[in-house]
Amino acid sequence: MSKPVLVIGAGPVGLTMAIELARYGVPVRIIDKLPTRTTQSRALAIWPRTLELLQASGCVKAFVANGLHAKALRIHRGNKILARIPFKTISSYFNYLLMLPQSETEKLLEEHLKTLGCTVERETELTDFVDKGDSVSCTLTHKEGKGESLEASWLIGCDGAHSFVRSKLGMVFEGDTLPISFVLADVRVAGLSIPPDEPTIFWHHDGAVMLFPISRDRSRIIADIGSAPLHMPDLEEIQEIINQRGLGGLTLSDPVWLSDFEVNERKVREYRKGRIFLAGDAAHIHSPAGGQGMNMGMQDAFNLAWKLALVEQKKVKPFLLDSYSIERSAVAQKILSDSRRMTKVVLLKNHNLQRLRNFIVKFILSIPMVRHVIANRLSGVMLNYPDSPLNAGSTRKLYGLGSGRRLILKHHFQESNVPQFLLLTRDTPEARTMILRYPLLLKAEVYSPPHKNGIWLVRPDGYIAAIAQSGNWSVIDTFLSSIAANHEC
Numbered sequence: 001m002s003k004p005v006l007v008i009g010a011g012p013v014g015l016t017m018a019i020e021l022a023r024y025g026v027p028v029r030i031i032d033k034l035p036t037r038t039t040q041s042r043a044l045a046i047w048p049r050t051l052e053l054l055q056a057s058g059c060v061k062a063f064v065a066n067g068l069h070a071k072a073l074r075i076h077r078g079n080k081i082l083a084r085i086p087f088k089t090i091s092s093y094f095n096y097l098l099m100l101p102q103s104e105t106e107k108l109l110e111e112h113l114k115t116l117g118c119t120v121e122r123e124t125e126l127t128d129f130v131d132k133g134d135s136v137s138c139t140l141t142h143k144e145g146k147g148e149s150l151e152a153s154w155l156i157g158c159d160g161a162h163s164f165v166r167s168k169l170g171m172v173f174e175g176d177t178l179p180i181s182f183v184l185a186d187v188r189v190a191g192l193s194i195p196p197d198e199p200t201i202f203w204h205h206d207g208a209v210m211l212f213p214i215s216r217d218r219s220r221i222i223a224d225i226g227s228a229p230l231h232m233p234d235l236e237e238i239q240e241i242i243n244q245r246g247l248g249g250l251t252l253s254d255p256v257w258l259s260d261f262e263v264n265e266r267k268v269r270e271y272r273k274g275r276i277f278l279a280g281d282a283a284h285i286h287s288p289a290g291g292q293g294m295n296m297g298m299q300d301a302f303n304l305a306w307k308l309a310l311v312e313q314k315k316v317k318p319f320l321l322d323s324y325s326i327e328r329s330a331v332a333q334k335i336l337s338d339s340r341r342m343t344k345v346v347l348l349k350n351h352n353l354q355r356l357r358n359f360i361v362k363f364i365l366s367i368p369m370v371r372h373v374i375a376n377r378l379s380g381v382m383l384n385y386p387d388s389p390l391n392a393g394s395t396r397k398l399y400g401l402g403s404g405r406r407l408i409l410k411h412h413f414q415e416s417n418v419p420q421f422l423l424l425t426r427d428t429p430e431a432r433t434m435i436l437r438y439p440l441l442l443k444a445e446v447y448s449p450p451h452k453n454g455i456w457l458v459r460p461d462g463y464i465a466a467i468a469q470s471g472n473w474s475v476i477d478t479f480l481s482s483i484a485a486n487h488e489c
């Protein structure tokens with residue numbers, strides 16, 4: 001029997017990774033050192049791009065049914081609205097922000113994983129590993145200290161911000177901790193005068209308060225406390241902060257989670273060393289402003305799994321895997337700088353600058369196109385791979401769509417458990433010949449193109465791999481033959 005891929009950590013990223021590998025038929029084991037999954041609500045926001053990928057994975061329905069559909073993001077100064085960014089213009093079938101506690105997200109992912117025949121092995125810790133070049137020798141420690149040696153084909157560290165895999169590889173987690181602390185409470189809120197399903201940032205000259213709906217009767221409050229030392233808040237402290245910041249009409253009660261946190265902005269340079277990969281918080285962490293951390297991590301998993309499956313199934317050459325770190329590291333870099341900028345704007349302390357910010361935000365966000373772009377940017381649908389080494393064909397766009405660009409068409413949502421490329425072009429004998437030449441890499445169907453005079457080759461994760469003018473089949477052929485394992489072409 002072939003060696004399994006070993007996934008370390010059953011947080012949202014490890015679970016997504018195991019699901020994707022399992023549904024592609026790759027033998028996989030997933031372990032977590034903790035006895036149970038988190039009961040904390042932590043990450044609440046699931047953005048449209050993640051929902052699109054969960055749809056391809058076959059489990060989005062349960063998410064959509066269980067989460068709260070937030071329709072807009074609001075920015076207030078006290079009770080006065082400065083801006084409202086609607087999500088309905090997001091260029092996705094999922095044109096809303098799904099609010100779901102991370103505990104629920106993990107539960108739904110774990111249930112889906114079970115349907116694919118894989119269960120999380122809990123109270124099992126990775127305590128050592130050695131990359132032997134053609135496999136990874138892993139030492140696992142089970143409950144009560146019982147050891148196990150395991151030969152894994154690949155090791156994927158989805159083991160969170162304090163990653164053991166990362167530190168054993170000696171990878172530096174470059175970045176900073178911001179000199180600012182936050183307190184957090186998941187509570188019932190009475191006296192809300194804003195729609196209960198619209199996340200809202202309240203600005204006040206003493207600091208910001210953010211209110212995120214969790215369910216119909218429960219919200220998360222986050223407030224910055226400047227450079228005050230980190231400490232566990234109580235409900236009275238948080239009530240006092242919101243009273244001081246002009247939100248005295250709100251009454252908080254029934255806290256289920258009170259916490260504090262500081263903002264770290266860090267990432268590794270490379271997501272891969274030999275047969276070992278990092279994904280999720282193990283590879284990058286940043287400010288929760290924008291709610292992107294978990295989404296980015298889950299999208300790491302979607303990016304890596306199809307490539308690993310094709311390599312494991314010996315359908316492509318192993319160099320395909322090199323694109324994972326390049327593509328995902330560039331995305332993390334972008335999100336890190338976006339969220340750093342957003343955090344700075346939200347937490348401005350100088351009163352004159354705050355006044356200027358409020359004025360600019362009110363003016364700029366009164367322009368519909370600006371609101372549309374911001375909503376799309378937050379949603380993840382604008383994250384593309386323009387500099388991917390996998391991009392083939394013209395570096396220029398063809399009818400507005402270039403290589404590396406996310407392309408979501410209805411048929412991508414049809415679940416498929418075989419990682420294959422889609423050919424979008426007119427159904428011609430040449431197109432059929434191409435499919436016959438690469439039966440393992442190409443889906444047997446020809447799909448209608450965005451424009452009749454072009455050919456678009458779309459990756460299993462919905463990004464354009466290659467573009468060509470109609471008839472210019474050599475571009476597609478050259479790309480496929482460059483990645484195909486030798487027996488394929």
Ligand SMILES: Cc1cc2nc3c(=O)[nH]c(=O)nc-3n(C[C@H](O)[C@H](O)[C@H](O)COP(=O)(O)OP(=O)(O)OC[C@H]3O[C@@H](n4cnc5c(N)ncnc54)[C@H](O)[C@@H]3O)c2cc1C
Nearest residue numbers: 009011013033043044045126160280281291292293294295
């Ligand atoms: C207050 C707060 C709010 C947030 N809000 C958002 C949001 O709205 N949207 C968003 O996208 N993100 C948000 N985040 C970030 C989000 O929670 C993280 O990005 C996410 O949990 C990362 O998932 P992960 O699977 O990479 O790591 P984790 O969730 O940390 O999971 C890692 C797992 O690995 C296990 N593990 C570690 N070492 C080992 C080992 N040696 N052997 C076996 N198992 C091991 C751990 O037990 C753990 O279960 C928020 C975070 C916080 C704290």
